[in-house]
Amino acid sequence: MSQMQSVEKQLRHMILGLEIGPGEKLTERWIENRFGASRTPVRAALLRLETEGLVSRDGRGWSVSPINLAELEQIAVYREAVEVAALRLTCALADRSAVDVIEAMLESCDNDTPREEWHRVGMDFHIELARLSANEFLFRAVRDSMTRLSRARWLEVRDEAALARAWAEHRAILAAVRLGDAEEAARLLTSHIVGSRDRLVTSLANDRRGLRARGFAVVAA
Amino acid sequence: MSQMQSVEKQLRHMILGLEIGPGEKLTERWIENRFGASRTPVRAALLRLETEGLVSRDGRGWSVSPINLAELEQIAVYREAVEVAALRLTCALADRSAVDVIEAMLESCDNDTPREEWHRVGMDFHIELARLSANEFLFRAVRDSMTRLSRARWLEVRDEAALARAWAEHRAILAAVRLGDAEEAARLLTSHIVGSRDRLVTSLANDRRGLRARGFAVVAA
DNA sequence: GATACCATTTTGGGATACCAGACCGGTGTT
DNA sequence: AACACCGGTCTGGTATCCCAAAATGGTATC
Structure with missing residues (x-):
């Protein structure tokens, strides 16, 4: 059996699900036994x-990458550049019917849907939207x-209002793409990303103490 | 001794220097002995x-990634997005004096300078320019x-005219950045990237037969 | 002469043994 | 009580072994 992909x-999954806290030390031996x-x-x-940024060298050993506020802000800028570029490509496509699949994806979430x-x-909304650019x-x-x-x-998803707002913005973006209105779509996406970033960074800065108490390393901006 | 980084x-270096041809099969044992x-x-x-895209899985084994024309075109689009974004950030900086260092870098090349x-x-022009964005x-x-x-x-660098043109465009971009003219700089950079791509793809498509004869795999767009 | 088949070799994936250096805890000294 | 020292333990880095599967090449058959 190819256990390599399985371990990875x-x-x-454990790191992304916060089952192993950000900043936690990892030893190869522990992982070896655990899996x-x-x-x-x-x-x-x-x-x-490591190349995904989920794990980093910590001196001679390894540790789960801490949550880094400065990094989150930089990623937002990066995301904005690439997502907008992808969006413009997609708007220029003759057949943009694939947005319906994404729309359906959004619709699949209702009040009974688990947080996860x-x-x-x-x-996936952002990922699949980018995929359309080909x-x-x-x-x-x-x-x-x-x-x-x-x-x-994970923090943002705990805020009902933020979630509703994000979904509305997602729908608006899809609508603009469907019309092929690249400028409007780009404008909406940019403000969505900037807004998300602001809410995320604010909320993280506020929860920082609590997160640290849970053993999560959160590096300031 | 840490041979790990050394091998890498x-x-x-061998792959980038075309000492191992694109498309060539690699065996772990060969590398082992070689280094x-x-x-x-x-x-x-x-x-x-592999994550750098220089080597790919080839069935169960490994091979040097072929030169892929479709990939080159897609990278150009990606580059345009990220380089322009970086450039705009840099133009917005208060202190843009670091462009002088890059200018000096360009000046260091003259007729006696080796191709390499x-x-x-x-x-490095593009890399260092992006670094300024912080x-x-x-x-x-x-x-x-x-x-x-x-x-x-490596192909483009064989064309004296293309090289002169590229250097002129590089200088023009730096001049616009120095003035803080983001729009002009972005326009110049975009057309530089698009122009480079066109020349590169054309030239590769023409040389494709010759390259294949040298054992270089070149995948069509 | 082409092709299907089988034995051999080779390959990458996994496991394990070993090492040098870092780390930690205890002890003895000041 | 504070600190320097020292020995054991743990860790990642490396080398080596083993294995299953795939590639290879030769051979017999049609």
């Missing part, structure tokens, strides 16, 4: 997760950005 | 180079893009 997947794999696949997983699902769909690099950039933002976004 | 560095390292650091190197140096400085993600995006483009750019 499981470890990523019943040997060091070769463990090391492969760590190397991959909202969290996932909220990210540009592999823009797509990957968005996907990787969302992975890096994923842990911090 | 040396292998990357006198054992398989663990070899695997680490391969995993890292022109090649490196041509890439956004780590935009910077990395540009750096990684240039790495991916590096091999294909």
Whole structure:
């Protein structure tokens, strides 16, 4: 059995789900025992997760990357550049009917939907929207950005009002894309990303003490 | 001795310098012998180079990534997005004196300068310009893009006229940045990137037969 | 002569043994 | 009580072994 991908997947899942706290130390031996794999696949997983920014070298060893407010702000700028570029490409497409699939994705969330699902769909909206551009690099950039933002976004998903607002903005963006109005879509997406960032950073800065109490490392901006 | 980084560095250098042809098969054992390292650091190197796009899985084994025309075109779009975003940030800075350092870098190339140096400085121009934005993600995006483009750019550097043109465009961009004219700088950078891409893709498509004869895999757009 | 088949070799994936250096805790000294 | 020292333990880095699967090449058959 190829345990390599399994270790990587499981470890990523634990990190993204905050089952292992940001800033926590990791030893190859612990991972080895935890997932019943040997060091070769463990090391492969760590190397991959390092490039995703989920894990970092900590001196000689490893640790789960802390949540970094300065990094979140920089990612927002990066996201804005790549997502807007992807969006403009998509608006220029002759066939933009694929937005309906994304719209349907949004509709699949209602009051009975668990938090986890909202969290996932909220990210997938951006990822799938970027995929429509058919540009592999823009797509990957968005996907990787969302992975890096994923842990911090658990906070936003706890705020009912923020969630409703995000969904409304998502729908508005899709509407503009459907019409092929690149300028309007870009404007909406930009303000959505900037707004998200502001709410996220504010909320993280406020919760910082509480998060640290739970053992989560949160680095200031 | 930490041979891990050494293997990675040396292998990357051979690949970027076309000492190992695009599309060529690689075996872990060959690398092992070639660099006198054992398989663990070899695997680490391969995993890292894979994320850089220099090496790809080829069935069960590994091979040097072929030069892919479709990929080059997509990277150009991606580059345009991130480089322009970085440039706008830089233009908004109060202190833009760092452009002088980049200007000096360009000036360091004259008729006696070896091809290799022109090649490196041509890439470093874009990388260092992106670094000025002080956004780590935009910077990395540009750096990684240039790495991916590096091999294909060996062709452009053989064309004296193209080189002169590129340098002129580089200088014009710096001049606009120095004035803080973001719109003009963005316009110049965009057309520089688009122009580079067109010349590169055209020239590659023309040389494709010759490159293949040298054993270089070149995938069509 | 082409092709299907089988034995051998080779390959990457995984496991394990070993090492040098960092880290930690206790002890003895001041 | 504070601090310097020292020995054991733990960790990541490396080398090496083993294995299953895939590639290879030769051979017999049609």
